[in-house]
Amino acid sequence: MTVQHTGTAGQDLERIDGVAKVRGLAPYAYEHQVDNPLYLHPLQATISRGRIETIDTTQAQAAPGVVAVMTHLDAPRLAGTDDAELAILQSPAVGFRGQFIGAVLAETPEAARAAAALVRVEYTEEPHEAELRADRDDLYAPEQVNAGFPTDTRDGDPESAIAAAQVVVDQTYTTPFEHNNPMEPHTTVAQWVGDELVLHDSTQGVHPVRQTLAPVFGIAPEKIRVIAPNVGGGFGSKGVPHAHVVLTAMAAQRSNGRPVKYALTRQQMFFLAGYRTPTIQHVRLGADASGQLSGIIHDVIEQTSRIKEFAEQTAVPARMMYAAENRATSHRVAKLDVPVPSWMRAPGECPGMFGPEVAMDELAEACGIDPIELRVLNEPDIDPESGKPFASRHLVECLREGARRFGWADRDPQPRSRLVDGWYTGTGVASSTYPARRQTGNTARIRHDRAGRYSVQIGAVDIGTGAWTALTQIAAEALGCNAADIDLQIGDTDFPVATVAGGSTGTTSWGAAIIAAAQAFRDRHGDQPAVGAHAEGEAGENPAAQEYALHSFGAQFAEVQVHADTGEIRVSRMLGVFSAGRIINPRTARSQFLGGMTMGLGMALHENSVMDPRFGMIVNHDFAEYHIPTNADVRDMEAVWLDEVDEHAGKLGARGIGEIGIVGAAAAIANAAYHATGIRVRDLPLTADRFLA
Amino acid sequence: MKPFEFQRATDPSEAVATATADPGTRYLAGGTNLVDHLKLGITAPERLIDITRLPLDGIEELPDGGLRLGAMVRNSDLAAHPQVRSRYPVLSQALLSGASGQLRNAATTGGNLLQRTRCVYFQDVTTPCNKREPGSGCSALGGYTRYHAILGASEHCLAVNPSDMSVALAALDAHVTVLGTDGERSIPVTEFHRLPGDEPNRDTVLEHGDLITAVELPALPAGTRSAYRKVRDRASYAFALVSVAAVVDFEDDGGAGTSAGPPTFGTVRLALGGVAHKPWRATVAEEALRGAPATEENIRQALEAELAQAVPLHDNAFKIPMARNTATAVLRELATGSGTGTPTPENREQP
Known part of the structure; x- marks a missing residue:
């Protein structure tokens, strides 16, 4: 069976759980009535210890x-x-x-x-230690980092390449302790x-x-x-x-x-409940005068809890992002008497695309070229890390389309050159990327309940992303019926096994199982199934992952205003252009992209869990003191995507969109803040005091 | 939270008599601060007296042209009141820059005057705090001090008053009307809040059982201009890093923007928020600017003279230039009538 991409998937369907949620009728965990x-x-x-x-x-x-x-x-x-x-x-x-x-x-x-x-x-x-510092003498190399990636990588001789480079960026960037x-x-x-x-x-x-x-x-x-x-x-x-x-x-x-x-x-x-480790990122880039990279080094220092190791894969995106013959990455970890870190909003890519993408902005300035052109110049032909061809790499199209929509061509590259009503105003750009993985171990069950109506069961969870709606659309398309004829049943271990809603894998992994179940159902029962007919299907690995490097890409644009008197910083405009394969539901997808970009805005300007090392405690532990963006902080924000189907991403053609929206957003904002003010801040968050004159 | 007795007051004097006789009694108005404290264990009263039904929710004109604001007037209603908006824009702007719409709908004028510091150590009962537990120590000393005081602090307490409204009231020379067992008395807002000294547990000069019944705003001379400007870490719903309330008039009465040059200040009343344990009247700067031409240089020098007494902490040295720049901008804008930058472009809450 081939899935026809003309079906209900791809339609702008309202959330099927939306009405119940706004009416307060959709039970969350605490609201289930128990005796x-x-x-x-x-x-x-x-x-602390x-x-x-x-x-x-x-x-x-x-x-x-x-x-x-x-x-x-x-x-x-x-x-x-x-x-x-x-x-x-x-x-x-x-x-x-x-x-x-x-x-x-x-x-x-x-x-x-x-x-x-x-x-x-x-x-x-007992004496405790709760402060991450780069000069600690007990940093160690974990056996591997999160998601099974190698701790260190090395190709060629990047130190020598950078030493011999005409233009060098050698800076340290930091991201703070953050809570989900x-x-x-x-x-x-x-x-x-x-x-x-x-x-x-x-x-x-x-x-x-x-x-x-x-x-x-x-x-x-x-x-x-x-x-x-x-x-x-x-x-x-x-x-x-x-x-x-x-x-x-x-x-x-x-x-x-x-x-x-x-x-x-x-x-x-x-x-x-987990959190993101602070990161200290030493980034070194070497290039010739035109901006062609010869060496990339990304060395990361971060923390874990002494009682349990979680090592975020922060340096992983630097391994595949840009073409440079000589590349090295490393992770070193401190074991501290602190709570256990865990996954948070694009672990790895999110912090790991901050330092390098600001460094790219610094390199563009040092070379005197446009930051978009610098990225285009260093676009690799194949995945620098695996040597495989990319299944789909449309970073340049994202950058070009974003530049067109954002009005980038009119930009005066001179920093601190626009003062609008008392606000220094500037623009910045950064790349975004996120791997496209499919989890194995998903099974779906389809049953023909009554004439033309199908129940579709899988133990998937909708964490607010729109999975209720997207999986219904996928099932309808796979069965060749209307979304209204699908009775989706998720969120219960009584349904067939499903993997986590994480790593941007939910829709694609669960969707593959639903497609497999639909195929099994039609194979067994044909187009005129009896009532009560049922079938199960299990999704295996994506075979294309053996041959291709599967990643999504995007371009983040930001316009930032910094008040000339007070240093206050606001993001007046954001645009994200994404290449993420097929989009199952444009309405919920747009929400997810905007949500990711908003979290990126929060990472850039607000979020900062303040550790008081004397107590080993995050002291600003509530929503009044730990800031996330308010409505007033989110102004003109737009997310668009390239119209594409990734033929190597399984029958669905989709790559997952849960996390790419946040990646690169903070770097774009930091780069815009530099363009606005001429002040390069390399430590997040970007707060007013950093821009006071 | 600890169980407590709850009763509803119907008469102010009775409420005062009851509360004064019992140290375990607290008044409950909007509850936007107190209820949090009950949950967090910061305070554990035996009895709450709900005072929201007392007939203290009116706004009246006074014979001298001032306004009397009932203690139970909600922050939203006060900010929206036509007389407040037209005659005391500094107060309306200050109120609207605080909290969120929902909180302002609940919070009262009297309660706002009594809101307690947001010092993170005060709010966490597992850390020492002299304000919460006298004699236990100040955890902010050597700790996280981004939001702490640069003026008037003591070794016992570095906390700041979080209110926006109180800063505007200080600049307006408002008075607080307080009912005690001996009857009503009037306290200038500038003397209502205390510096911490060696009694940081006492935020104000009130005695236990005192009930705020009203706030009185004095009449302002014709030609008076006022503004409130709050600098914070996000565009809305955040406490001030620094805030400025300014109430000024000009000797040449036309103020601003004549081709002859900047106008000359008459009276300048300037209060800073986010910098001290109480709204900080910048008297040094006020004195320096009285009768002075409103030039950028004069304003800046006056603020630098005011802030020469500031003692920055580990995380908040930026407050000195931030306070100087913000106050300079507010006074500049009041002098030129330009107003740009007073409401930040995204601050749609400004009236």
Whole structure:
């Protein structure tokens, strides 16, 4: 069967879950009605390293409404403790400030919280370290970095090439500690029914939660049911279950069968839900006078938690982005007494396209050429890293189309040359890229429910991206029917296995399974299936990935204004032009691109989790102090894409769009801020004080 | 949060009598600050007296031409009031630059005067804080101080007052009307908030049980101009890095923009926000500018003289040039009547 790209996929369909959501009828994890629940409030460590000597729960036990207080002294023993982030309450050891050391269960959330404040803990404190610095003497090379990439790479002799280059950029760029902060907090409702665990969880993947928790509790994965029909954002932080899921499920072992509900407070999310490591990026570029690159070196320093390693793959995009014969990248990591970092909004590409894309702007200026032309000049013929041809590389088209739409041709390259109503105004550009991966291990089930109506089941999760709608469209197209004839069922481990909504792989990976199921269904039942006919299909690897390098590309443009008196910085205009293969739903796709660009704006101007190393704690741990963009910060923002179908990206022709919108956005804004003011800021975020005269 | 008794006040004097007799009682108005504190464990009163039903939500003209603002007037209503907008634009602008629309709909005039610092250590009960727990120490000393004081701080406390409204009221020489067990008294806003000294737990001069009933705005001479300008880390919904409230008149009464050159300042009343434990009246600068030509140089020098007493902390030395530049811009714009840059282009909330 070939999928005809003339079907319902590609149509501008409204979100099918939209009406329920705006009416408040779409249940999120905490809102599922369960009988007679108990409410959990955690106890958290107030030291960064050491051990609990005494923990006095007497007062808390006696507080009104309290049913149980659980600590390491009496918590259930976990069967699997290999993952130190999840192995909570198993010993008196404290690995970071804010770590769970217990929980109160009570009849109301208020009673649980009030009682938690009555628990007295005495510690033996050990010296802790919580500050990432480039001059630490204990930086180490991890075995590999996130997503299985090599820690270091080296081609040719970049040091010599750069030493001999006519033009050199040699600078250090930094990105700060950042927290994902989805609007819906991490939430788990847990209940043991016999020997089965039922979880209503705010997660990016129901089957991944089950697979992760099964060994922790020593039960078969089939004994865990995870339900997540609607999720209010994850941005990577709900990609793997964090310790709160374990805590809630443990507490539910002490609740006499009653369900236990727990939603993290916003403050708790700064300790317990993952985050992006700060990065210190040393970038060296060598080029001839025309701008032709001869050497690229990207050396990254970042952190992980002493209790568990997560090494972000920050230097990975520098391996494939531009043609240069001599290239080297490295990652060095500090183990600190801090919470465990994790996936956040395009891990790797997002921070890793900040330093190098600002460096490219600096190189363009040093060579006296336009930053777009510099990128075009260094466009590789094949993937510099793998040596494979690109399945589709339309970076130059994105840059050219963006330049046309943005009015780039009129740009005076001279910095600090436009003062408009008291605001220095400038423009900047940066490239964007994100790999196109397809996850294996997805199965979909199709059943002919009644004449012309099909139920389509897969354990996918819509984290707000539009998966409900896009998968419905894909199923309709694959079956040759209308979207209205599809009854999509997702977000439940009772449905066939599905991979995480992460890495921009959801739509393509789940969609491939749906297409495979439709093919199996038609093969078995033909075009006139009986009611009750059903079939399953499983998607394998994309065979084209053996022959081709599969990446999406984009061009980010920004116009920035900096107030001449106060230094305030605002982004007055943003344009993103993306090449991401086929777009399944232009309406939800546009939302995702704009959302990514908005997060890029936040990364550029606002987001900064401030670590106070004395306490080992992020101190600005709420939405009043940790800034993300408000509506007033997002002004003229536009996202467009090239009309394309990637014939090497499977039958769907799509490459995934979840993350590319953020990549490069911060660099474009930083480059525009330089053009506006003549002040080159290499450390994010770009705040008013950096531009004061 | 700790359970508490809740009662609703119907009479101001009764509320004052009840609260004064019981140190565990707190007033509840809009709740936009207090409810957060209850959740975070910053305060744990035994009893809350809801004062929102008291008949204190009117705005009246005073015989001398001033305005009396009831303590329960919501920030949104106050900002939108025609007399406030036309005669006291500095106040309207200050109110609209604070918080969000939803919060302004709930927050009251009296409550805004009493909002407490946003110092991150004050707000986290796991860290020492002299303001929250006297004698426990100041965690901001040697800590994160981007939003902290450059003027009037003490070794016991580096916190700043977060209110925008109070900065405008300080520049307007407004008075706070307070009801205590001995009856009503009037306190100038400039003396209402305290510097921290060795009692940072006390934000204001109020005694326990005192109830703010009104704020009185004095009449302003004809030709007075005023403006509020807030500099913050994002375009909306952020506390001030630095803010400036200015109320000025001119000797030549026409002010501005004549071809003869800059006008001459008459009275200058200038208050800075985001820089101290209280709205900071820039009296040194005011004195230097009284009767002086409103030139860029004069204004800048006056601000530099004012800020010569500033003591920057690790993260906030930028506030000195930022305060100087912002105040200079506001006074320049009031003098020239240009107004550009006072409302930032994206600040659609400005009236």
